[in-house]
Amino acid sequence: MQTQDFSSYDFVDEAIFVLKADAAGRPIYHFLNACGLNSLGKTLDQVRDQPAYEIFTGRAAYSVYRRQCRAWSDAQSTEYEVALPIKDATTWVHTRLRAVYDDAGALSYMVGTSKDITDHREQIQAQAMAHAAAREMEDLVCLAAHDLRSPIGNLKTLASVMRQDFVDHGDGKVQLIDMIDKIADKALSVVSDIMAQALAANAPDQTTTFDFGALCDDVMVLLDPMRSHSAEFPRVEVQADYTVVQIILRNLIDNAIKFSGKPSVHIQIGVTQMNAQRLVFSVLDDGDGFGDVAVNAYGPDAGPVESIGGYGLLGVRRLARSRGGRVTVAQRDVGAEVLFELPGIVVAADMQATGVG
Numbered sequence: 001m002q003t004q005d006f007s008s009y010d011f012v013d014e015a016i017f018v019l020k021a022d023a024a025g026r027p028i029y030h031f032l033n034a035c036g037l038n039s040l041g042k043t044l045d046q047v048r049d050q051p052a053y054e055i056f057t058g059r060a061a062y063s064v065y066r067r068q069c070r071a072w073s074d075a076q077s078t079e080y081e082v083a084l085p086i087k088d089a090t091t092w093v094h095t096r097l098r099a100v101y102d103d104a105g106a107l108s109y110m111v112g113t114s115k116d117i118t119d120h121r122e123q124i125q126a127q128a129m130a131h132a133a134a135r136e137m138e139d140l141v142c143l144a145a146h147d148l149r150s151p152i153g154n155l156k157t158l159a160s161v162m163r164q165d166f167v168d169h170g171d172g173k174v175q176l177i178d179m180i181d182k183i184a185d186k187a188l189s190v191v192s193d194i195m196a197q198a199l200a201a202n203a204p205d206q207t208t209t210f211d212f213g214a215l216c217d218d219v220m221v222l223l224d225p226m227r228s229h230s231a232e233f234p235r236v237e238v239q240a241d242y243t244v245v246q247i248i249l250r251n252l253i254d255n256a257i258k259f260s261g262k263p264s265v266h267i268q269i270g271v272t273q274m275n276a277q278r279l280v281f282s283v284l285d286d287g288d289g290f291g292d293v294a295v296n297a298y299g300p301d302a303g304p305v306e307s308i309g310g311y312g313l314l315g316v317r318r319l320a321r322s323r324g325g326r327v328t329v330a331q332r333d334v335g336a337e338v339l340f341e342l343p344g345i346v347v348a349a350d351m352q353a354t355g356v357g
Helices: 007-011 034-040 058-074 118-163 173-201 212-223 242-258 292-298 313-322
Strands: 015-021 027-032 078-086 089-101 107-116 208-211 230-240 266-275 278-285 326-331 336-343 345-356
Touching (some): 015 058, 027 034, 027 058, 058 089, 058 212, 089 118, 118 242, 212 230, 230 242, 242 266, 313 326
Parallel strands (some): 230 266
Antiparallel strands (some): 015 027, 015 107, 078 089, 208 230, 278 336, 326 336
């Protein structure tokens, strides 16, 4: 390992790094190419033989280090996405770690590549919100179309009644009755097409299995990079719509921080299996709470409420409802608790392992 030369990676226009083990068997940086050093504003001497938490700052440092430790412990190639504070901005990167083994089959080192996917992540979230709004409109159109079927059907019934015992005097009234019947048939056909199109547009949601603790890590890195606040959450794997869960959690935690009325707020994030096919997520803070505005926004009779962060409380509710879920909020003696339900299951749970940051 000591004689391995990685300088050729300096000619690649993408961040590439090499991890090796320290004396305790934990991953440390052995090499970072020129592209990666330039993005961090560091030299190779500042990076070499350092763990991730000495290279990066705030929450992101330990989030990256935990992922690397897990990959090193498994001794398997892997990939992950993580938010990193790079210079003056938070950047989402997709990292691939490739395990390299020695002749005896033991892990020798890992080569990692990191690609900036910030724009891609933002597009995915924007698409999810747009889909939620479109679905709500489609549901409205479908409901309106359904309501039209009854009065249109009444026209056909009326035409049928008018034909009974009707004497044709050759004045064109029979043709008018036939026209009413044809118009009703055409209208019913159009209504059926509208409903079919609206139902087809409501495609099944995309679900994936992901590390809920890692997702919470990423959200806290984005919202509280300098660890001014604290959070605790379970280290569990769940199967659900990752993008929806991430957007909702980000907005709820952001609101909890903004409206806590405290310089440092403690947030408890949870997920439990509500029934065989449904999860309930929770965000509980010890601040001043959201007040009546949030209660009204989440309630069934919500009127126009001003957006107070991220996509806004109504946007969060719309997103949850677009996936067949719902959001409720409760004002506590101290702070507030928001719960949202979504389709999903807990794949692997170790409720004793709790992330704290």
